[in-house]
Amino acid sequence: MLIGGPTLTPYTVAVIETWKALGFYSVLFMAGMKQIPAELYDAAGMDGASAIQRVRFITLPMLRETNKIVAVYVFLNAVQSLQTVYILTNGQPNFQSHTIGSYLYEVFVSERRAGYASSLALLMFILMMGVSIIFLRLNAQRVGE
């Protein structure tokens, strides 16, 4: 089984969420691509750059800001993935397939331990805050060079 096995569920969750979110993030990328001035492509065409080279050396570097935002969005949404896990397996078998969001929900609703659930939420908040600050810092340094 793709779903319900002890180890395969997180991979399935990632694939389903990718499929679901693809449209939204491609809209972000398309908006970024619309911002790139056409002169750059014209100049590259003059210099005889192939289509792949144009994408590699013009589109990708010009989309750096979009990339940064998309990476942070994807990370935050991936950590918070609750719905998908809750519908697919709800942590079965034997709590093997929980992510941290669905485990928090399980602790709060089924086991009725609000205190522990709140401290899990605090852990989750610190995790997300820390990693997204690191993301933005790293990218800021690269832009500043």
Added chain:
Amino acid sequence: MFIYSTWRIKVLLLLPSIIFFCVYVLYPVGSSLITAFQFKPTYQPGHFVGLANFATMLTDQRLWIALKNTFIVVVLELALIPTLSFLLGLFLNVDFRGNNIVKVLCFTPYVISGIITTLVWFFISTLIPVH
């Protein structure tokens, strides 16, 4: 034009959103911060236990499994989503016949409720025979 941009009117115009922010964001965040240091069954009064909840966390085997699963999900999504959506964006930026239809089809799963999309995939996965 700028007759309305006095300090007092700015505050007055910001007031509703500030009130909503305090009631629906600031208060729950603060109260869950306090609850994090309490032993508290849901909907019942609790008492402070200091850092005991965080000590429980260290020995909670289920939490470590959950963190491992979250790590898998995060890494896979960070690898898949930016690359695939970049390629899809490149593809959709080219003008071809039926461009808008493809755009709509790609955006539809994001608009539909997550529960429904997950259930659809659940049913698809049960169709695959496994030996």
